[in-house]
Amino acid sequence: MKINLLFILYFIIYSSYSQDKIEWIELDNNIEYTNNGKKIIIDLYTDWCGWCKVMDKNTFTDSEVVSLINKNFSPVKFDAEYQGNVNFNDYSFKFIKSGNKGINELAYHLTNGKLSYPMTIFLDENYKIITLLPGYHKPKFYKSVLTYIGDDYWKEMSWSDFTKVND
DSSP states (O other): OHHHHHHHHHHHHHHHHHTSSOOOEEOOTTOOOOOTTSEEEEEEEOTTOHHHHHIIIIITTOHHHHHHHHHHEEEEEEETTOOSOEEETTEEEOEEEETTEEEEHHHHHHTTTOOOSSEEEEEOTTSOEEEEEESOOOHHHHHHHHHHHHTTGGGTSOHHHHHHHHO
């Protein structure tokens, strides 16, 4: 009886803990990535980006943000300055040295050359860009964006109309 109770308590605690964080996939040259038929959210960052760290600390730890991402997206983190090769959507991307640093071609490709950090990139199930969301965003606004895209409101109404109805 005690063992069953302990098992149940462990299961409840573990289940709630596992939803407390986003299970990011970090793209590197060892990853064979698949989105499993889900929309994709990519957190594009650099190691030197202060606002990227604030986004990780404040926004990506908010329980509702975590829940919405885990429910509706395949979450990916990608360092825009990653120096290895990356395979993504059946294409290979490499690092291009430029100045003191450089850029991985994947970051340039996903943003159509409009690089800024942090950058959230939303892709549909077929790896087509839905939208780019540059900059740091607080959890309240970010939850609205995740709902708009995650629940497919973007297919039927403009962002302006969505915010009028959902504010």
